Amino acid sequence: MSVTDGTVIGGFTDHHVHLQLVDPARLSSGLLGRVLDLGSAPAAVAALAADPPGGIAISFAGAFLTPVGGYPSDRSWAPEGSFREIVDVDAAEAAVAEMKAAGASVIKVASNSTAGPVFGDDLLQAIVRIADRHGLPVVAHAEGPGEAQRMPRLGVRALAHTPFTERLSDAEVSAQAGRIAWISTLAIHEGESRAIAVDNLRRFHAHGGTVRYGTDLGNGDQPVGLNPAEVDALREAGVRGAALIRALVPVAATAERRFLLPARDADPFALEPVVRVH
Template identity: 60%
Template sequence: MLAATFFDGERWRDGVVGLGADGRPQLRDEEPSPGTPALAGRIVGGFTDHHVHLQLVDHALLASSRLGRVVDLGGDPSTVAGIARHHSGGSSTRRGSDASRTVHYAGAFLTPPGGYPSDRAWAPAGSVREIADSAAAATVIEELVAAGASGIKVASNSTAGPTFSDALFRAIVELAVAHGLPVVAHAEGPGEAQRVVRLGASQLAHAPFTERLDDEEIAEQAVRASWISTLAIHDPAARVIAIDNVARFHAAGGTVRYGTDMGNGPTPVDLNPTEVAALRTAGLDDEAVLRALAPVDPLDPRSLLLLLPPGSADPLAARPLTAADLKV
């Protein structure tokens, strides 16, 4: 066993690390004995990408990535559920099954008839459900709950078609909350980010990029919702707006979650250096970026463990911890 310093999601702590019964490194929350040799470096759990689309990438690449958890925000529920089982070890007879990665998913986008992204060629079959009224919403949400959804994704893009009325959006939120599920909203178009949060969305799938929110709106958002960054996907003008909004949101105490919209263009199936750089431009230091990355619990024996160089908190410097690292 080696003495180790690890990040628990909020702060650095001391523990010990060695090989588990399965031959993989395992961290324990124990005070190292005096004289215990120390690991050369610091440990974090595998990182979280809070906004991915696994049907649009080669999801098998997750197995060699630094991501321990991903959240799929728009796909065919049955297909994405199968991908989730594969990476959780639920399909252990398959070659390449990897039990150290966790996939959460919202299932299909909920949108009004003709709403975004129902007309997009990139949207896989089954990834969009068009909702006309609260009865239809109740039926679809029941189906998504049965499919294992961990949240409900609602599209509210006024630049690309109709959006839900306030009453129907609020009804969708109430139905989701009744099942213990948060609503994650794709908000695009003037005033949409403010509207969907006012109506009960607890998370924005993209940090607001249509317009600069004023400081009062930022303060309200910081209290009522978290933002998934997705800064790197935007064209230069929208990226400037989004980074400015995130900088003031973070300064106001808002919760920023790292997310890349993986699958939107040629994004890596791994930690995205461009996204990390944009978060730094928005004023997040290394430890704030680590918190945005929401590492998985490193004390869970199933978790992917990453090693940072001695004294470093830069997530881009992380690599998987191996048995070779534990040799004295």
């Protein structure tokens, strides 16, 4: 699409938002062209996706899949219907089918050992296999010692957060590059957690890992749109220039959304070739 003042072909992607926790109408005035909601009641977010503000593209996971009593089932901020407690493979089959029927393009699992039980390897692998049959990649909230490290082995396609509870070893970071994407969400942290996350992401990027811009919008006081603090944190972690544009995943413009940016429509978790940054 071209206009008299230039070629208008794309907008940025936030790969981690929670639209039930913000006023989504405010997205229409920002620089985002697409958002990925990683945890909302499926009917509510599907309604938003069907009639998006300002023509922004909304993809979503629907409800968190979590063990009985797992995160975020005990969180006051979690909207009604925004999680499903999974007790066995049959429950996983039903939940994944429900999310697919609602229009989900990914499945979100919670694996937060600091806040409750987490799935064992067998059940989490079963969820990944079920989701794969439905054509849905699995994204994981992995928090607590060892949780991020086991996700690639179990077939998870992306981490919803850069690991922030522990510093991964260089060998662990290298093992993740080329196997799983990391969604940044650096700016939500302060102090030691932020330092750990920035350090982990810096080394993951240096090993050629696939980084995706995401803010966890709805978590704390953040701008509803492109977050300069997240962009600055990515630069601090060494994700700059063309690498930063790749992390932001510009998408094609529509009649409603016009941007003077290079565009590419892509699977947001398609892994990039591993090229080490020196």
